[in-house]
Amino acid sequence: MDIINLSGWEMREKLLNKEISSREIVKSHLDRIDKVEENINAFITIDKEKALKDADMVDEKIKNGENVGILAGIPIGIKDNIITKDFRTTAGSKMLENFTPIYDATVVKKVKENDGIILGKTNLDEFAMGGTTQSSYFGPTKNPLDETKIPGGSSGGSAAAIAAKEVALSLGSDTGGSIRIPASYCGIVGIKPTYGLVSRYGLISLSNSLDQIGVFGKDVRDAVLMLNAVSGHDSMDTTSINNDIKLDIESLVDSLKGMKIGLPKEYLDLEMDPKVKEEMDKAINILKDGGAIIEEVSLPNIKYANEAYNIIVCGDASSNMARFDGIRYGYRAADYETLDELYIKSRTEAFGDEVKKRILLGTYLLSGQRGDEYYKKAQKVRTLIINDFNDIFSKYDTIICPTATNLPFNLGGSRPSKYYNYNEAINLAGLCSISIPTSKGDGLSVGLQIIGDRFKESNIIKAALAYEGMVK
Ligand code: GLN
Numbered sequence: 350m351d352i353i354n355l356s357g358w359e360m361r362e363k364l365l366n367k368e369i370s371s372r373e374i375v376k377s378h379l380d381r382i383d384k385v386e387e388n389i390n391a392f393i394t395i396d397k398e399k400a401l402k403d404a405d406m407v408d409e410k411i412k413n414g415e416n417v418g419i420l421a422g423i424p425i426g427i428k429d430n431i432i433t434k435d436f437r438t439t440a441g442s443k444m445l446e447n448f449t450p451i452y453d454a455t456v457v458k459k460v461k462e463n464d465g466i467i468l469g470k471t472n473l474d475e476f477a478m479g480g481t482t483q484s485s486y487f488g489p490t491k492n493p494l495d496e497t498k499i500p501g502g503s504s505g506g507s508a509a510a511i512a513a514k515e516v517a518l519s520l521g522s523d524t525g526g527s528i529r530i531p532a533s534y535c536g537i538v539g540i541k542p543t544y545g546l547v548s549r550y551g552l553i554s555l556s557n558s559l560d561q562i563g564v565f566g567k568d569v570r571d572a573v574l575m576l577n578a579v580s581g582h583d584s585m586d587t588t589s590i591n592n593d594i595k596l597d598i599e600s601l602v603d604s605l606k607g608m609k610i611g612l613p614k615e616y617l618d619l620e621m622d623p624k625v626k627e628e629m630d631k632a633i634n635i636l637k638d639g640g641a642i643i644e645e646v647s648l649p650n651i652k653y654a655n656e657a658y659n660i661i662v663c664g665d666a667s668s669n670m671a672r673f674d675g676i677r678y679g680y681r682a683a684d685y686e687t688l689d690e691l692y693i694k695s696r697t698e699a700f701g702d703e704v705k706k707r708i709l710l711g712t713y714l715l716s717g718q719r720g721d722e723y724y725k726k727a728q729k730v731r732t733l734i735i736n737d738f739n740d741i742f743s744k745y746d747t748i749i750c751p752t753a754t755n756l757p758f759n760l761g762g763s764r765p766s767k768y769y770n771y772n773e774a775i776n777l778a779g780l781c782s783i784s785i786p787t788s789k790g791d792g793l794s795v796g797l798q799i800i801g802d803r804f805k806e807s808n809i810i811k812a813a814l815a816y817e818g819m820v821k
Contacts, residue, residue, distance in 0.1 A: 352377040357423040357517035357571045364411070364422040371407040371422035375400050375466055378424040382468070382515045388496065391510035393429045393487045394437045395469035400424070403466045410464070418463030420578050425460055426510040426519035429470035430477050430553040431562065433457050440553045441473045441485035444679045444699040454551020455586065456520060456562050456579040463578045468516055472506030475701045477522055477555045478666065479503050480530055480764075484703050489760055494536055494793055498757040501531035507565050508535040518575045519565045524555045525658055526752075526772030528563045529784040533752035533796025536786050538572045538813070539565050543803045544779035545590040547576075548583035556665035557588075559658070559776040569785060569813045573598050576806070594804060601811045606640035608812060611745040613648045616771065621754045628787040628795040629751050635819050636749070641812070646741050646748065650733040651774050657734070658773035660714055660727035667711025670704065735778045742802040747812050752784040752796030775800055783809045788820055 352360065352374055363369045379397050386392060407422050427433060430440040432450040434457075439445045453461070460467060474484040482505025483489040490505045492498040493513040500509040504521030508531035511519055521528040523541040532539025541563045552562055564579065566572035573596050583589045612633070621629075637643055675681040675695025682694030700708070714723045741748060750771065758764070775782050780803060784796040797816065801809040 353381050353514040355517070356567045358574055360423055360517060361419070361421055365417075367411070371404040371411075371466065372401065374422050375404040375424055375468070378468060378515060381513070385513050386515060388491065389493055389509055389513045389515070390488055390490050391471055391506040391513060391515055392426065392469045393439055393441065393472050393485075393506070396436065400466050400468045407464050407466070418465070418578070419574060420460060420463040420465030420518070423465055423518055424468050424516040425465045426469060426471040426507050426516040427457060427460070427467055428473055428504050428507050428519070428521045430473055430522060431457060431520060432551045432553065433467070433470065436470065438470060438553075439487070440477070441475045441487060442699065442701070442704070443486045444673050446486065446680065448679050452551070455548035455583045457551065459579045459581075460520070465518070465578065471504070471510050471519060474503035474505070475704055476553065476666070476670070477503040477524060477527055478703045478707055480526060482506060482531070483760070484701055486701065491760065492534060492757055495757070497759055498793070499534070499760055501534035501753070501757060503527040504565070505531045508532055508537055508539065511535070511537050511565050511567060517567065518571060520575070520579065521563055521565055522552055523561050523563050523776065524559045524662060525776050528565065529752045529772055529782060529796065529798060532565060532784040533794065534757040536794030537565055537567055538569055538786075539563065539784045540572050540576055541775065541782050542576060542580065542806060543781040544776075545588050546594065546781070546804065546806070547580050548586040548589045550583055550585040554665070554669045556662045557669070558665070559662060561776070569783070569810065569817050570598060572783070573810055590804070592804075594806065596806060596810055598810075598814075601807060602814055603811055604640050605636060605812065605815045608641045608747065609745045610636060610641050610643045610812070611646035611741045611748040612643055613651070613748060613750060614645050615648050615651050616750040619754050621751065622756050624756060625751050625754055625795050629797070632749075632787045632797045632816070636812075636816060639815055639819055643749075644745075646745065648734070648737045648741070648774070650730065650737050651771055653730045654734055654771060654774035654777060657727040657730040658777060660723050661731070661777075663707045663711035664715050664724050665711070666707040667715065670700075670708050673699075731777045734774055738778045738780060738802070746801070746805075746808045748800040750798050750800070752798040756793050756795070779803055781806050781809055783813050785813050785817060
């Protein structure tokens with residue numbers, strides 16, 4: 350049996366049936382890592398010994414007839430902006446190259462409580478700022494579907510690690526598309542949950558009101574398994590909702606008959622790669638054949654989403670980055686005379702260009718009168734966008750669009766001018782959304798994005814499961 354080709358839930362089933370051991374599952378993935386990781390660079394840090402020890406503990410529990418958690422024995426990657434106790438956490442930055450946290454993020458605690466096996470920390474754009482995983486201090490990650498291409502980002506390592514079969518499940522974070530874009534480019538499933546469904550405690554913040562920890566899996570079932578493991582109320586995160594929504598996958602396997610799906614005309618107006626357009630047209634027909642009712646809808650204010658997003662993300666990033674001052678965390682310059690020089694040199698030497706750009710822009714945007722002029726205005730635009738979505742969700746169950754309008758570009762390249770993505774609007778409105786591959790063929794993948802209202806994960810999962818069941 351080729352263990353690495355199984356999905357996470359299949360691994361767990363075989364483990365519980367005593368067909369395979371947790372050690373065998375982990376060992377087969379570590380062997381795979383030995384083979385491909387040097388080339389793919391999905392990880393920043395891997396701890397093989399610890400993973401094998403954890404696997405043995407799960408085997409011991411099973412041997413003793415003890416209950417095991419829902420992630421029992423499954424190899425997992427954690428994006429390296431999510432902190433892990435006694436395990437280096439870098440956020441892809443020189444600033445935190447030697448930083449070892451003293452506590453676990455809530456999601457990491459939950460992975461451990463559910464007997465998941467953490468193999469390592471995955472690569473990302475520095476502090477999650479970017480969409481390509483090229484701005485990491487630890488070098489770029491390659492797309493396992495085509496190694497000349499980017500994997501998308503910022504959670505590119507978490508997506509590539511699954512696509513390369515180095516782990517079965519992973520965690521990422523999504524501020525403006527950073528789970529959905531790499532899921533789309535690497536041909537896997539990614540879920541950005543509703544804001545507040547998953548605790549952000551222990552996530553190194555980029556933008557507090559937009560960030561959401563989410564999940565990756567090989568298929569919809571896997572992604573739901575991981576989501577159920579990490580979701581739930583957390584008193585350490587004041588924005589986490591006081592409601593333990595868990596998804597019952599069996600009850601969501603259903604036909605699409607009668608599901609009302611909105612197709613925003615604004616997405617259709619975008620310039621799209623012909624392959625994306627073709628795949629989207631096919632996906633729409635598959636959904637219609639499955640019984641869904643698809644109608645054109647409009648999001649009139651979405652055209653302002655990117656500007657509003659950039660103002661909010663830079664403003665928030667500039668204040669979040671202030672804690673990295675060369676004193677409390679991470680890198681400190683070797684030579685300095687004064688306190689100011691210590692700050693300046695440490696930050697100059699340890700931050701990359703994108704981080705510096707956002708600190709400068711954000712500081713400018715928040716200073717004096719400009720706070721009202723830009724940041725407050727951006728928040729007002731945000732309300733208009735929320736209202737647009739509310740209107741649609743009063744009549745429709747889900748909204749669909751392509752996750753990205755282009756295919757992944759070459760490593761080393763930069764965004765082609767026709768690269769548009771409206772993923773940011775979904776974070777501005779705090780909605781949930783899933784990206785699933787439009788087809789199961791070889792070659793570069795295209796993602797179908799299914800968006801749901803706040804805490805209506807059940808709708809997007811139902812649609813995604815049905816689609817997955819119908820697609821070839
Ligand atoms: N590309 C977006 C940005 O650079 C998204 C980042 C993210 O979701 N973490 O801000």
